[in-house]
Amino acid sequence: MLVELTVNGELKSADCPPETTLLKFLREHLMLTGAKLGCDVGDCGTCTVIVDGKSVNSCLMLAARAAGRDITTIEGLANAQQVHPIQEAFEELGSLQCGFCGPGMIMSAKNLLDKNPTASRPEIKDALSGNLCRCTGYTKIIEAIEDAGRVMSSTKPLHSNL
Amino acid sequence: MNTRMKNLNKADKAEITAKEKETTTPLVKEPHEVPGDEPVTYPLQFPQHDSRLQTPAVGQRATRPDGRLHGLGQTQYIDDITFPHMIHAKILRSEHAYAKIISVDTSEAEAMPGVFATLTGKEIPTNTFGPTLQDQPVLADTIVRHRGDGVAAVAAVSEQVASDALAKIKVKYEVLEPVFDPLESYGDKAPRIHGGDTNVYASKIIKKGDVEKAFTEADHVFEQQFTTQMVEHVPLEPHASIASWDGNGRVSIWSSLGRITLGRQDIARTLDLPQSKIRLIGTIVGGNFGGKNEITNEPILALLSRKTGRPVKAVYTRGDEFVSSTIRHPFVMDYKTGVMNDGTLTARKIRLLLDGGAYCSWTGTTIGKGSILAPGPYNIPNIHVEAYAVYTNKTVTGAMRGFGAPQVCFAYESQMDTIAEKLGMDPLEIRLKNAFSDGSASPTSQRLQSVALKESLNQASERFGWQEPKA
Amino acid sequence: MRPFEYIAPSSAQEAIALLAENGENARLLAGGTDLIVDLKHNPGNTSLLVDVSSVPEFRGIEETSEGVRIGSMTTFGEIMASPLFQQKMPAVVDGAHTIGAVQTRNLGTMGGNFVTCVPSADSVPSVMVLDATVTVVGPDGSRQMPVEDFFVAPRKTALESGELLESIFIPKASLGKPSAFLKHGLRKGQALALVNGAAALWLDKDGKIVEPRLALGAVAPVPLRAVKAEAFLAGKEASDEVIDEAAEIAVSEARPIDDFRASAKYRRQIIKVFTQRVLKESVRIARES
Numbered sequence: 001m002l003v004e005l006t007v008n009g010e011l012k013s014a015d016c017p018p019e020t021t022l023l024k025f026l027r028e029h030l031m032l033t034g035a036k037l038g039c040d041v042g043d044c045g046t047c048t049v050i051v052d053g054k055s056v057n058s059c060l061m062l063a064a065r066a067a068g069r070d071i072t073t074i075e076g077l078a079n080a081q082q083v084h085p086i087q088e089a090f091e092e093l094g095s096l097q098c099g100f101c102g103p104g105m106i107m108s109a110k111n112l113l114d115k116n117p118t119a120s121r122p123e124i125k126d127a128l129s130g131n132l133c134r135c136t137g138y139t140k141i142i143e144a145i146e147d148a149g150r151v152m153s154s155t156k157p158l159h160s161n162l
Numbered sequence: 163m164n165t166r167m168k169n170l171n172k173a174d175k176a177e178i179t180a181k182e183k184e185t186t187t188p189l190v191k192e193p194h195e196v197p198g199d200e201p202v203t204y205p206l207q208f209p210q211h212d213s214r215l216q217t218p219a220v221g222q223r224a225t226r227p228d229g230r231l232h233g234l235g236q237t238q239y240i241d242d243i244t245f246p247h248m249i250h251a252k253i254l255r256s257e258h259a260y261a262k263i264i265s266v267d268t269s270e271a272e273a274m275p276g277v278f279a280t281l282t283g284k285e286i287p288t289n290t291f292g293p294t295l296q297d298q299p300v301l302a303d304t305i306v307r308h309r310g311d312g313v314a315a316v317a318a319v320s321e322q323v324a325s326d327a328l329a330k331i332k333v334k335y336e337v338l339e340p341v342f343d344p345l346e347s348y349g350d351k352a353p354r355i356h357g358g359d360t361n362v363y364a365s366k367i368i369k370k371g372d373v374e375k376a377f378t379e380a381d382h383v384f385e386q387q388f389t390t391q392m393v394e395h396v397p398l399e400p401h402a403s404i405a406s407w408d409g410n411g412r413v414s415i416w417s418s419l420g421r422i423t424l425g426r427q428d429i430a431r432t433l434d435l436p437q438s439k440i441r442l443i444g445t446i447v448g449g450n451f452g453g454k455n456e457i458t459n460e461p462i463l464a465l466l467s468r469k470t471g472r473p474v475k476a477v478y479t480r481g482d483e484f485v486s487s488t489i490r491h492p493f494v495m496d497y498k499t500g501v502m503n504d505g506t507l508t509a510r511k512i513r514l515l516l517d518g519g520a521y522c523s524w525t526g527t528t529i530g531k532g533s534i535l536a537p538g539p540y541n542i543p544n545i546h547v548e549a550y551a552v553y554t555n556k557t558v559t560g561a562m563r564g565f566g567a568p569q570v571c572f573a574y575e576s577q578m579d580t581i582a583e584k585l586g587m588d589p590l591e592i593r594l595k596n597a598f599s600d601g602s603a604s605p606t607s608q609r610l611q612s613v614a615l616k617e618s619l620n621q622a623s624e625r626f627g628w629q630e631p632k633a
Numbered sequence: 634m635r636p637f638e639y640i641a642p643s644s645a646q647e648a649i650a651l652l653a654e655n656g657e658n659a660r661l662l663a664g665g666t667d668l669i670v671d672l673k674h675n676p677g678n679t680s681l682l683v684d685v686s687s688v689p690e691f692r693g694i695e696e697t698s699e700g701v702r703i704g705s706m707t708t709f710g711e712i713m714a715s716p717l718f719q720q721k722m723p724a725v726v727d728g729a730h731t732i733g734a735v736q737t738r739n740l741g742t743m744g745g746n747f748v749t750c751v752p753s754a755d756s757v758p759s760v761m762v763l764d765a766t767v768t769v770v771g772p773d774g775s776r777q778m779p780v781e782d783f784f785v786a787p788r789k790t791a792l793e794s795g796e797l798l799e800s801i802f803i804p805k806a807s808l809g810k811p812s813a814f815l816k817h818g819l820r821k822g823q824a825l826a827l828v829n830g831a832a833a834l835w836l837d838k839d840g841k842i843v844e845p846r847l848a849l850g851a852v853a854p855v856p857l858r859a860v861k862a863e864a865f866l867a868g869k870e871a872s873d874e875v876i877d878e879a880a881e882i883a884v885s886e887a888r889p890i891d892d893f894r895a896s897a898k899y900r901r902q903i904i905k906v907f908t909q910r911v912l913k914e915s916v917r918i919a920r921e922s
Contacts, residue, residue, distance in 0.1 A: 001639070018639035018682070021669070033242035034235025036448075038398045039480045041670045042737055043823060046398055054710060054739040060669045061740060062662075064639045065684060074235030087233040091225060099232030100398040100448030106233060108735065129822030130734020134398055134449045322635065 003063045007032065008076025018064055022056075023047045025063035026073060034074035034103045038132075045131030048104035048111075049073045055111035057130070074103035077110065085151040086110055089144035097135035105131045109145045117153035121146070228446065239448050240402035240418050241477050248404070249278055251317045251466055251476040252324035253459060254331050255485060256306035259555040260340035260355070263304055263333065266314050271330040276323035279469040280331070281315045281462055287434035293424060293456045295363065297356060298521035298558070300432050300461045306335070307355055308520035308555050310486030312459075317466040317474050340555035344494055344517035347552040355520070355553040363518065364525050364551040366533040368605050371544030373500075376509030380500030384581055388497065388573040392517075393490035395562055399448020400483045405463035406473040413464045414441040417457075420450040425457045432461040452561030453487050456523060488560030491528055491551075492517040493569040495536075497577050500544075505585055505592040509544035512536045514570070516551040516559070523560030525551045532566025537605050538574035539615055540596035545605050590623050634669075635676040641684040645691065645770055645799065651683045652795050653772055661685055661797065663706060663745030666737045690770075691744065691799060694718070700805040705744025705798045709756070710735070712743065722803065724812035724831055728759035731816040734823050744798045747783060750790045753851035757784070758831035759814040761858060762846035763807035771796035784855035810835060810844075811922060813914035815907050819894060826851045827895045828903040832911035834866070836919040842866045847879070847912070852887035852904055859883040862908070871916040880908035 003020075004013040007030060014029035026032045026049070035058055038046035042057040049058045050072040077084035086109050089095070096102040105128065112119055112127040119127065124145050133141065231237045268280035283289050283303025290296040302311040314331050318324035341347045347361045355361055377383050403417040413435070419425045422444040430437045447454055459476050467474045478487070493514055500509035514532055518525050533549040582589040597615045604610055623629065639662075642648040652659055659681040662668055672679060685691055691706040694715050701717065709729040712718050718726050732738055732746070732755045746756045747767070757780070765780040772795050780801070783791050792798065812833035818824025829850040835843040845866040847859040862883040869875045889900035 017636055019634040019637055019672075021634075027242075028244075033238075036239070036399070037241065037477070038400070040673060041480070042666055042733070044398055045734070045736060048736055051739075055736050056739050057666075057736045060665050060737070062639065062665065062669070062682075062684075065641070065662075065665075065686065078234055083230070083234065087230075090233040091229040094224075094226055094229060096226070096229055096232040098397070098399070098447060098449040099228065099237050100239065102232045102237075103235040106235075111735065127735055130736045132398065134396055134451065326635070 001064060003067045005066050005068060006070045008072060016063055018062070020063045021059050022049070022051075022061040022063045022066045022071070023058035025066070026058060026071075029063075032073050032075050035107075036100055036103060038100065038104075043130075043132070044101075045104040045108060046101055048107040048131065050107060050111055053114075055108055072107075072110075074107060077106065084110070086113065086145065086148040089148040089151070090141070093140050093144045093147065095137060095140040095144040097137050101131060101133045101135075105133070105141055109148065113145065113149050113152050117149045118155075119145070119149055237446050239399050240404060240416055240445055240475075241399070243404060243416060243445070244475075245404070245406065245473040248473040248475055249317050249319060249470060250321045250324050251315055251459070251463055251474050252321065252328055253301075253312040253462065253476070253482070253486075254314045254316075254328045254333070255482070256302065256309050256311045256313055256335075257333070258306060258335055258337050258340075259309055259342070260338045260353075261306050261335035262338065263302060263306060263313065264336055265332075265334045266303075267332040268314055268316075270332070271316055271327040274318075274323070274327050274330060276319040277327045278317045278319070278472065279466055280317075280327075281465055281469070283313070285465065286432060286461060288432050291428045291432050291457055291461075292522050293421075293428070293524055294526040295522040296431070297363075298523070307553075308557060310482075310557055311520070312462070312486065315459075315462045315466060317470055317472075321477075342554055342556060344492070344515050344552050344554055347517075347554050348515055348550060355555065361552045361554075362550045363522060363553060364516075364529050366529050366547070366549040368533055368545060368547040370546075370605060370607070371509070373509040373511045373544045373546040376544040377498070377500045377511075380508050381503045382501045382581075382584065383498065384501065384577060384584070385496070385498045386577055386580065388493075388495045388576060390490075390493045390495075390569045390572060392492050392557065392559075393562065394484055395449070395451040395453030395487070395489070396483070397447075397449030397451060397453055400478040400480060401454060401458050401487055402475070402477040403458075403460050403463055404473055404475040405460065405467045407464060407468040407471070412439045412441065413467065414443065415460050415464060416443045416445060417460055418447050418454055419444060419457060419460070420447055420454040421456070424455075425460070428457045429460050429464065432457075433464060451563050452524070452565075453489075455561045456488070458487065485557060488523050488558045488562070489519070490562040491519075491525070491532075491559040491566065491569065493532070493566070493573075495570065495573040497573055499577060499581065501581055501585070503585070505581070505587050505595050507540055507542045507596045510537045510542050511546045512548070514547070514549035516549065516566070517556065518551040518553055519556045519559040520553065521558045522551075523558050524565070525559065527561065528559075528566040531564075532570050534604065534606055535567050536570040536574070538571075538578070539598045540574075540593075541598060541602055542596070542605075547605065590619060590628055593619060634672050635679070637672075637679050638681045639684060640681065641686075642688060645688055645797070648683055648685050648688055648797060649770065649772055649795065651681070652797070655681050655683075659683055661748070663748070664708060664737075664741035666733065666741040667745065667749050685797065686742065691797075698805070701803045701808065703743060703801045703803070705747070705800055706742045707744070708740065708742050709733075709738035709746075713738065721808040722759070722763065722812070724759040724814040724833070725756075725763070727814040728755050728757075728816075728829075728831065731755050731814075731818075731826075731829070737823075743801060747801070748790055748792070748798055750784055750786075750788050750855070752787060752853060752855055753826040753829065754856060755816055755826055755829055755850065757856040758829055758848035758850050759812065760801060760803065761848035761856060762812055762831045762833035763803050763810060764846070765807075766802045766804075768799045768802065769796045770799045775799065777802075781856075781858050787854050807833070809922075811915045811919035813911040813918070815911050817903050817907065825894070828852055828889075828900055828907055830904070830907045830911050832908070832915045834871075834912070834915050834919060836871060836916065840871060842869050842871050842875075842916075845912075847883060847908065849883065849887055849904060849908070852889045852900060854888075857887065859886045859908070861886050866912075871919075873913075876909055876912045876916070879912060880905045883908040
């Protein structure tokens, strides 16, 4: 079936079988490999993307259902001139070790900070409960999200000179 | 890089010069020169002082060189790589924990539309591998020793077709009585999982002093058994590889393997190929923790690629990851410790039984490190450690962060608490009383340097208010 | 996943017709957080997915003169963000909050959680204590039932073949009723409940308990109304002693099982403590309001 949707502001379409998940559609049909397949059952969060302003596990959503919607993936956060404040904070604070959880973590962080840039630590932790990191790097991830929130809400970041 | 280091070094020197002026006894007489682009002269001159103070990296912020691409989602892991005409492989796992394989019939799977090739253990030139003992089949051909053993593989146009084809493979088994309990496996009556006259495949003994004599002289003797469980690494990136056999008989393999040099030796062995014919490309690994320290399906993909003339990719499912990748060794630990009334440890006798699962993997390293660390970081004059690893019909145990150290740490620290409680001592005090310090000897009589254990314990206890009254 | 066809009907009638035409090989797709996982591992004979997540009759949160109607395809994310729920049914928000994680709550629906019909369903106790009813629609029209009657056995609802869950209804009398929800899992995030529970009650001007409700999950084959404990509480002083005794009665009503997550004995202990806590919290809210 032909699936047409907006990804990172661009209209995209591709023909795929109906059983194609949004994750597979992004990775294999649109070659956007930023979202990862980690568990394939919606537990690990590596496949997190934002659909119509809400974060979802793209491994649990059919591409067919995403048709006509507005999708943001990790590839849509930075442009040639500017990385996103969350990406910058993650880099600056060394929040990612193996990196595999990174795109999903950052998309969950964006989903939170877009709505609540001054999120507290408990709110950040709650927002990340669907994203696993096995390198045990949560502390720096949470710090980076706090820091990025300060940039996004134009208050002074504590940890870095962003 | 060198320029930056030199600049930093100059700054350090300036700071040190300033300090020298202030104090009568300078901290450092001759600042250690960090070698830059200057020619090296022999004999090498080694600094007399603690060179760590002079390392430019200490105290500096560092960002990971790969951090930017990780955050942009542009790091290429195996599953992000694709090639024209690439096909996908899946592996059929055993239905039984322990069984003889009577026959494997792949004909129906092979006839399915979309299937390019199948592979069984009999087609693998040398069907054994392993980083220590080569006791593990790439694909089991005569016997399966745990549920994670692969018995056949399929390469097909998609992962789904490959999975569907697995269901068409007919394997006949003669089921054998499995052994799951390491204590039972250690005993006389258990079936011998790898033949021979014992299931013990690795052992270690460490002796120091005379424990039996010390026990008779001790005021108290504590005997306890501790056990730990299986732990899977659960790297967020499942094991993944791609193999591509070219027209000149060389194979290129992209793999999430963490130890590619060792891995290439093992792959060369299984394929009966010289190492020069194998190009192994290690990509950025999405979490290893010891679980990606040995080859898994690389030879299978290589042979499927040779059969089909196409690049073949396989990514483990999370299920594959749990049943067929290695896990942490469960330990059964018997601790007998002699203690004086004042809390001084005088003797410790330990038996470790490592549940090795179906194959050896990195048990050699684990049993070594586990045994040496088993008595704990305490000055104990009399020590006896015996450790045995036994085969069981369970998931293969291998390397995982610490190689046995966390298991024994759980045991000795638990026992320290028991002893403290029995003697009415503060748990911190009994540790400080017995803890290693500079110059202490390890159980294997290594003289230890730079031991900051007591300082660490004291600082930690201050920070979390150990001495404050408990609520 | 194995191949299947996908249709997203635009009305309830169309969905009902599709189910009737395709029989057992057609499955309803709501949020997909259970079904898609299931299809990856146990596809069975599924040949058609009928995606009802955008069917207008199954969508939306609506307050009428009689109460609040929740379309079965309302996501937990929508419930948590709804000012109506935050103000008048905060325990339902708390229940929704304990389900999965942000990403799964943005997909998962209350109707899906009901139809999946597992004993530990976290969205059930907090609506059960508000005397919720459900509306199901099918080829022969629609019918209503109390929410307790919807759950028949593990993974078996009162839906007849060809029927769909249209909406959940909270009567006006229950809006703003002092209520609390608690869940205990092996971890905080994304855990299945070992025990969950909710309470709701009013206090009259003498401080006596009126219309007490107590519901427990994961303690019996289906979510359970602890009716004996409720009967005991009705008309009594809201004292700690009364609540403790009600908790003992609730324990006796529950039929928890031993499984790899927890023993029945442990679950009974949690039931007691949780019953005490949800009742005390409800009383606290009632006294403050």
